[in-house]
Amino acid sequence: MVEAEEFDYVVVGAGSAGCVVAARLTEDPTVTVALVEAGGPDDHPAIGVPLGALELFGSEVDWAFTTAPQPGLGGREVPWPRGRVHGGSSATNFQMWVPGHAADFDDWHPSWSWERVHPYFRRAERWAGEREAGPEFGTAGPLWISPQRDPDPSSTRFLDACAEVGLKPVEGGLGGPDNTGCALTPVTQREGVRWSSADGYLKPASGRPNLTVLSGRRAERIMLDPDGRATGVRLADRAVTARREVVLCAGSVGSPHLLLLSGIGPADELRAVGVTPRVDLPGVGRGLHDHMILDLAVHAPDATRFLQDGREQYERDRTGPLSSNIGEAVAFLRADGGDGPPDVELIWSPMAFSDDGDPIPGYTVGVVLLRPRSRxxxxxxxxxxxxxxxxxxxxxxxxxxxxxxxxxxxxxxxxLGAAALRDLHTGPVVPWPADDAVADYVRERATTVFHPVGSCRMGDVVDERLRVRGVPGLRVVDASVIPEAPRGHTHAHAVMIAERAAGLLREDRG
Structure with missing residues (x-):
């Protein structure tokens, strides 16, 4: 007989969003929550070290997905790392805290305008260090947001080069309503150590008697009663039931995957793979899109800082190359030079890799497509x-x-050609064309920057309160509900969505 446990809420996924939802719900001692996570505790030794993110790809804390062959990339398959551990991808990412641009939310339901959502970014934040004058930032939230602890000198040279070509520093720093311009990247770190959603939310809540964390357990399907209401989640060894609601926080891959496995999605497609349809919801899985990055690496014989063993310095005072998140500075711009919000991001990295993936003396500018039309x-x-x-x-x-x-x-x-940078490097590692063939270069080399969204799109799959259409008792709370890729980095958005969703859950309960 399959064991069953009952809670008020069952939250699936202990990632960027799930840690937030579980922690906020259990602030009420009368509410019981089960948090189901396929991975385990965040005790991998590389997780806390900022530069250790490079070691986590393909490790035991990575789902290590791969895309289908992409016609737009010449048939290439692209690796898709996603965190499989407490903290999810916030425990494996490059720690960039970039909430984006106010205009991002013009594509969301009106109740999710910038004016309505920015307090939830602020609620999550605990900014360390002094801020320049500008928008109000959070100072008491669970997530530590810090300036670069020990930036490479080239990162400030990058900002100088941006200024030479007309990009001013972001007014007030990244995190306000307009991120057009350039800045050193704020990072989710505390005193030089990664600070994930597990650190900020889950660990402080872990001692609460009303929170049960079920680690190392994959959710296999959502249980529905005869009337189609979500009643819990089926695991391999037990049923975990929810008196109130099931909340999917499994991310832009995991949440739609679980919906489809449960018979919630396009009915004909479900039948074709042997799944009995329960709710015909064609939008599930559709609308998936992602930020892409093209790395333009240049040789720099003197750029040897990241080729040295910095463990002793890092262990001593949490500085040096191991304290770097790799993407130390950013610039946001409109590629056509016109007015309006940015559509391209440049990420400066004070290190470079050969075409074989080996670190070499050099620097890299990553070119990111912020607002892809492709779906x-x-x-x-x-x-x-x-x-x-x-x-x-x-x-x-x-x-x-x-x-x-x-x-x-x-x-x-x-x-790269501006005076502030041109004497730091000797040219491209892999030359890119100077003519129209650059489009082919992009198709041959661009890859993911790990920001998938849209697979449970708000409006199509969930309503403005994140309730799954046609399935009472079920919500999706993660980056999959984002309708259009933001002009920022999605960890911040997942946390914001979860902070607001916790309030919606409380409202609907009361």
Whole structure:
């Protein structure tokens, strides 16, 4: 007989959003919560070290997904790392806290405007160090947001180069309503150590008697009663039931995958793989898209800081190369030079890699497409919960994306050629074309920057209160509900969504 446990809420996924939801709900001692996580505790030795993110790809804390072959990338398959550990991808990412631009929320339901959501960014934040004058930032939240602890000198030279080509420093620093311009990257670190959602939310809540964390357990399907209401989650060895609601926080891959396995999605497609449809909801998995990055690496014979063993310095005072999040500075701009919010991001990294993936003396400018028009899908490969889904982000399916990308590359060339940088490097590691062939270069080399969104899109799959359409008692609370890729980095958005969702859950309970 399968063991069953009952709680008020069952939260699936202890990642960027799930840690927030579980912690906020259990602030009420009368509410019981089960937090289900396929991974385990965040005790991998590389997790706390900022530069250790490079060691986590393909490790035991990574789901290590791979996309379907991408026609827009010449048929390439792209690795898709996602955190499988307490803290989720916030325990494995590059720690950049970039909430984006106020105009991002013009594409959301009106109740999710910038004016309505920015207090939830602030509620999460605990900014360390002094801030410049500008928008109000959070100072008492669970997530420590810090300036770069020991930035490489080249990172400030990058900002000088941006100024030479017309990009001013971001007014008030990143985190306000307009991120156009350049800045050193704020990071989710505390005194030089990574600070994930598990650190900020889950660990302080872990001693509460009303929170039960079920680690190392994969959710196999959502249980529905005869009327179609979500009543809990089926694990391999037990049923975990919810008196009030089931909350999916499994991310842009895990949440749609679990919906589809449970018979919630496009009915014909579900039947084709042997899943009995329960709720015909065509939007599930559709609308998937992602930020892409193209690394423009340049040789710099003197850039040897990241080729040295910095363990002793890091252990002594949490400085040196191991304290770097790799993406130390950013710039946000419109590639066409016009007015309006940015559509391209440049990420400065004071290190470089050869075409074989080996670290070499050099620097890198990553060109990121912020507002892709291309859309893809996430579908089932099998009714087996252990089988990974088919991930097709539809990279560069739209020519408009390629044109914006090319313009972004040309702008990055101007930055690299500015006086502040030109004497630091000796030219490209892998030369990019100076003519129209740069579009082919983009298709051959661009890859993910780990920000998938849209697979449970607000409006199509969930309503403005994040309730799954047609399934009472079920919500999705993570980056999959984001309708359009933000002009920022999605860890901040996942936390904001979860902070607000916790309030919505409390309102609906009361």
């Amino acid at each position: 893809g899908r996430l579908t089932l490969a099998s009714a087996d919960p252990a089988a990974p889904p088919v991930i097709d982000p539809g990279y560069l399916a739209e020519e408009a994306d390629v044109r914006t990308y090319v313009a972004g590359v040309r702008f990055a060339e101007r930055v």
